[in-house]
Structure formats: structure tokens, C-alpha cells
Amino acid sequence: MWNLLVVEDESIARLGLRYMVDWEKYGVHWKAEASNGEEALLAMETQQPIHIILTDIRMPGMDGLAFAKKALERYPGVQIIFISSYDNFTYAKEAIRLGAVNYLHKPTMDEEEIGASLLKAATNLEHTSAPQPAYTEEERNQYLLSLLDEHTFPEQPLLTELAQPAFETGFRLTVFRKRDDAAPMQDAGHLRFRSLQHLIAEFVTKEWGGLVFHRNYREVVWLCPQYARSTDAVQTRRPGEYGDADKEGKKCPAELNKLLDMVRQKTLELLNVAIICSVSSCYSSLQELPKAYMETLLQLPLNEQSDNFIVRKSKAFIDQHLLEDLSLVKVAASIHVSPSYLSRIFQKEIGESFSEYVIRHKIEHAQQLLRTTNCKVYEISAAIGYMNPHYFSKLFKERTGVSPLEYRNQ
Missing domain, CATH: 3.40.50.2300 (Response regulator)
Structure with missing residues (x-):
């Protein structure tokens, strides 16, 4: 080859x-x-x-x-x-x-x-007469798979990739699986799964490093160095950057969680496949790979189905910026998806349109201000992002049945 x-x-x-x-x-x-x-x-x-x-x-x-x-x-x-x-x-x-x-x-x-x-x-x-590589892609995958079971673990690691300096400071194991409620991926040549594996590999290895392989076309396994490429050496890490728990290998670094969020988002956006994942603690020896793998399996979320993470992220952004002039375009840009995609997934997951969701929450906040403050109606209107108080009063009455002043005087 x-x-x-x-x-x-x-x-x-x-x-x-x-x-x-x-x-x-x-x-x-x-x-x-x-x-x-x-x-x-x-x-x-x-x-x-x-x-x-x-x-x-x-x-x-x-x-x-x-x-x-x-x-x-x-x-x-x-x-x-x-x-x-x-x-x-x-x-x-x-x-x-x-x-x-x-x-x-x-x-x-x-x-x-x-x-x-x-x-x-x-x-x-x-x-x-150039030398050829020793392994085909499938042989390489089978070899890496043998590292996950103590009964098949080879006596000596044979892949030179396992001797990367990045692994010297420790490693974690991450397992990705299709979410239970995601669309099925079966096809004759496992092409959709291979697309998923390739997309995951492209993002995680470029950003962080490590090796990616699969288990029986059911899950993607990522053997990742403890630190990203930019922090391969412990000396380059800022003191306390990952917290004290990380010294014991118990805490997943924030930047790794951020990368995994991005991977979940991209697989859903580009392949329309919803995935879940689990990350092990940090281990120092490759001989501990079977233990790390078992840990990830025990931590995988079960039957995770509601509010996919894109909707959760958009709702969090809305909550943080509720008092501003919110738009679908602005929220979509904040989580790096297209406005049309966010609109569709929002309607599907929440059961109401993006604009209706935002208006409902703004009106609820206005009701709270009317109950708890002496602010004038036009001041409350401006406070929740509506510069036109007449438009605000119209929206308020459509959704509550009374005007803002009538609501306050109830």
C-alpha cells in the first residue's frame, strides 16, 4: 500500500x-x-x-x-x-x-x-523501490481495536503513531455514538458511518491530535493526548488552567468540552446525524486502554433525546441577551449555524417558532417588571428591546388579553 x-x-x-x-x-x-x-x-x-x-x-x-x-x-x-x-x-x-x-x-x-x-x-x-507501509487502513483499525480489550491487547505496541510525544503526558479515550433517536445509518458499504468517522477525525485530530478508529461501524473511538497540540507539554499550560481536579485526571478540560460541542454541532449540521459522546479520565500508560474504554462505556448518556444541544445553546444565548434587539440571524451567528437551519430545528424541538419564543419570554419579563417596579410603560418597552412603546403594548395585549397598564392595575 x-x-x-x-x-x-x-x-x-x-x-x-x-x-x-x-x-x-x-x-x-x-x-x-x-x-x-x-x-x-x-x-x-x-x-x-x-x-x-x-x-x-x-x-x-x-x-x-x-x-x-x-x-x-x-x-x-x-x-x-x-x-x-x-x-x-x-x-x-x-x-x-x-x-x-x-x-x-x-x-x-x-x-x-x-x-x-x-x-x-x-x-x-x-x-x-520506495518502502510501503506495513498496514492497510482496515488492519490498522483492527490493531487499534485490539488495544481496547485486555484479552486481545498485544504484547508490544507496533504502530509508530502510538509513540507520539504528545502521548507522553497522558491520554484520554473518547467514544462517539449515534444518538438513540437519530436517523438510522445502515447502508451496504457503511458509507454514512465512514463519513461520520471521517468528519469527526478531521476536526479532532486537526485541533487536538491523536488517533481515530471505529468499533464494528457502531462507534467512533478517539485516542486523544491529554493536552491539545498547543499545550502538548505540561510546561506550556497556564497554572490552574484546567482546575485542580485535572491533576488527578478526573476533569475534562474546558477546551476539550468546547471541541466536542463543536463536533456534535457539525455532525448534525453537515450529516444530519445526532451523536452522543463520553470522555474518560486521564491515563498514563497505554496498557490502561481497556480500563479507559470501559469507563467511557459506563459514562455514555442513555436515551438522550430532548432539546438537542443546538437548541440549548440558542436558548442560553437568548436568556443572556433577552433585553437586547434579538434576531434569528444574530443568534444563529453566535452558535455558528445558518438561520434557516436554526429556524427549522427550533420549531421541531420547541414546538413554536423562534420569534414566538423570543416574544413570549420578553413579555414574561415585562410582566415581572410591571409587577415589581414603578417603571413607565415606555421605559419597560425600551428595557426589553422594543423602541416603539405602541408596538410593545400591542404585542402585550395580544398575548395577555390586557394592556400593560391594565395588567399593572389588576
């Missing part, structure tokens, strides 16, 4: 490429991916060896041509396949000059054309 690096700035395009081609049929293992040239060079350093590069040309920052030149300088035997949305003669001419395997036109390329380019790259590599 030859290791492949895919460089493409659009995540949805990378996801499409990953499942457009049966890579292993062509003797290729999808080893790493990057969104620009700088990330790609870093991936080549940390994910060695990389044998084949499939790269877009037009990308922000360092483009594909500039990246290819640097990659060839550092790794002369690497095989490069260019892809581009532009059928540009200048690009093609430069690709040929660099000795690229092929220049593919993205709008028209198909699996057969990509496969032919991969076979050509493999032939070139065989002539250079």
Missing part, C-alpha cells in the same frame, strides 16, 4: 473525494489530508512516509504549484497528481515541467481517471 496525502481547501470536496474512489483497490491508503500548502508540508513531516500527493492548484496561502515545488525539494521521489477546476494551459504546462503524474480537470474527472493516475504513480514508485 502507498500512502496518499490529499490537499484541497474545501472540506466538502475532500469528503467527496474520499468516498468517490475505492483507494485500496489501487493499492493506496488515504494517509493524511490538508487544506493548503502550509498544512500539507506539516503533514508530510508528521505523517511519514507520504508516497503520493493529490493536490488542488488554486488554494489560499501557498497554492498547489508552490507546495509541489517545496515537496519535491524535500522528498524527491514523491508522486504528484494535480487537480483543478480550471482547464488552464499554463497550469498544465507547469505541472508537466514539475514531472507530475497527471493534471486532472475536477468538473469532469471520475474514479477511472483518478485510478489510472494512481496506478501510474504506483508504477513509478515501484521503480524507485
Whole structure:
């Protein structure tokens, strides 16, 4: 198997490429991916060896041509396949000059054309006698899976990835599962589950590091270093940043919780799959992986179904900013989802529209102010975000049956 690096700035395009081609049929293992040239060079350093590069040309920052030149300088035997949305003669001419395997036109390329380019790259590599990786993707997954059971735990860790310096300060195990009430994911080739695994892996490994694999296409398992990439060494952590409990490995760092919230949000938004997850305490030895895994299973939420976390986050934002001029667009931006998506999910979960929910809560707050203060009606109107007191009085009467003054005098 030859290791492949895919460089493409659009995540949805990378996801499409990953499942457009049966890579292993062509003797290729999808080893790493990057969104620009700088990330790609870093991936080549940390994910060695990389044998084949499939790269877009037009990308922000360092483009594909500039990246290819640097990659060839550092790794002369690497095989490069260019892809581009532009059928540009200048690009093609430069690709040929660099000795690229092929220049593919993205709008028209198909699996057969990509496969032919991969076979050509493999032939070139065989002539250079480059060493091939020891594991296929499935063999790697099975090996990592064996670490979770004390009865199958190997005598010695064989994957070089397990010797990452980031694991020296400890590790946690995180398990992701589809929520009980989420839509079923069964399909012939487990493609939807693979999409879920890939999306989770893309976010957690890029932001934090570690290794991602799956268990029987039922759950995604993340072996994560105790600290994120930016805090790999304990010395870089600010004193008390994670609290005293974290010293004993009992507390999940706030930044890890934030990352997991983002992963849950993105899987729901991009794949329409609701997931739950559980994080273990911090452990110092890989031999403790079976114990860590059992801990995560015991902590997984059961039958979690009501108020998904996007709605909870939006309701929390509304509560914090109730006295301001709230809008669907503003709340959606605060939790990084589209206004139309938030509107749909809000109606589904709460049973009323976003605007009705906000108005109801504003009126309830106005009722409290009318009961407990001597503020004038126009002052209360302004206090809850309505600059027009006549509009406020109309809304108030529609929902309570009486005017603000009549309510106060009851």
C-alpha cells in the first residue's frame, strides 16, 4: 500500500473525494489530508512516509504549484497528481515541467481517471523501490481495536503513531455514538458511518491530535493526548488552567468540552446525524486502554433525546441577551449555524417558532417588571428591546388579553 496525502481547501470536496474512489483497490491508503500548502508540508513531516500527493492548484496561502515545488525539494521521489477546476494551459504546462503524474480537470474527472493516475504513480514508485507501509487502513483499525480489550491487547505496541510525544503526558479515550433517536445509518458499504468517522477525525485530530478508529461501524473511538497540540507539554499550560481536579485526571478540560460541542454541532449540521459522546479520565500508560474504554462505556448518556444541544445553546444565548434587539440571524451567528437551519430545528424541538419564543419570554419579563417596579410603560418597552412603546403594548395585549397598564392595575 502507498500512502496518499490529499490537499484541497474545501472540506466538502475532500469528503467527496474520499468516498468517490475505492483507494485500496489501487493499492493506496488515504494517509493524511490538508487544506493548503502550509498544512500539507506539516503533514508530510508528521505523517511519514507520504508516497503520493493529490493536490488542488488554486488554494489560499501557498497554492498547489508552490507546495509541489517545496515537496519535491524535500522528498524527491514523491508522486504528484494535480487537480483543478480550471482547464488552464499554463497550469498544465507547469505541472508537466514539475514531472507530475497527471493534471486532472475536477468538473469532469471520475474514479477511472483518478485510478489510472494512481496506478501510474504506483508504477513509478515501484521503480524507485520506495518502502510501503506495513498496514492497510482496515488492519490498522483492527490493531487499534485490539488495544481496547485486555484479552486481545498485544504484547508490544507496533504502530509508530502510538509513540507520539504528545502521548507522553497522558491520554484520554473518547467514544462517539449515534444518538438513540437519530436517523438510522445502515447502508451496504457503511458509507454514512465512514463519513461520520471521517468528519469527526478531521476536526479532532486537526485541533487536538491523536488517533481515530471505529468499533464494528457502531462507534467512533478517539485516542486523544491529554493536552491539545498547543499545550502538548505540561510546561506550556497556564497554572490552574484546567482546575485542580485535572491533576488527578478526573476533569475534562474546558477546551476539550468546547471541541466536542463543536463536533456534535457539525455532525448534525453537515450529516444530519445526532451523536452522543463520553470522555474518560486521564491515563498514563497505554496498557490502561481497556480500563479507559470501559469507563467511557459506563459514562455514555442513555436515551438522550430532548432539546438537542443546538437548541440549548440558542436558548442560553437568548436568556443572556433577552433585553437586547434579538434576531434569528444574530443568534444563529453566535452558535455558528445558518438561520434557516436554526429556524427549522427550533420549531421541531420547541414546538413554536423562534420569534414566538423570543416574544413570549420578553413579555414574561415585562410582566415581572410591571409587577415589581414603578417603571413607565415606555421605559419597560425600551428595557426589553422594543423602541416603539405602541408596538410593545400591542404585542402585550395580544398575548395577555390586557394592556400593560391594565395588567399593572389588576
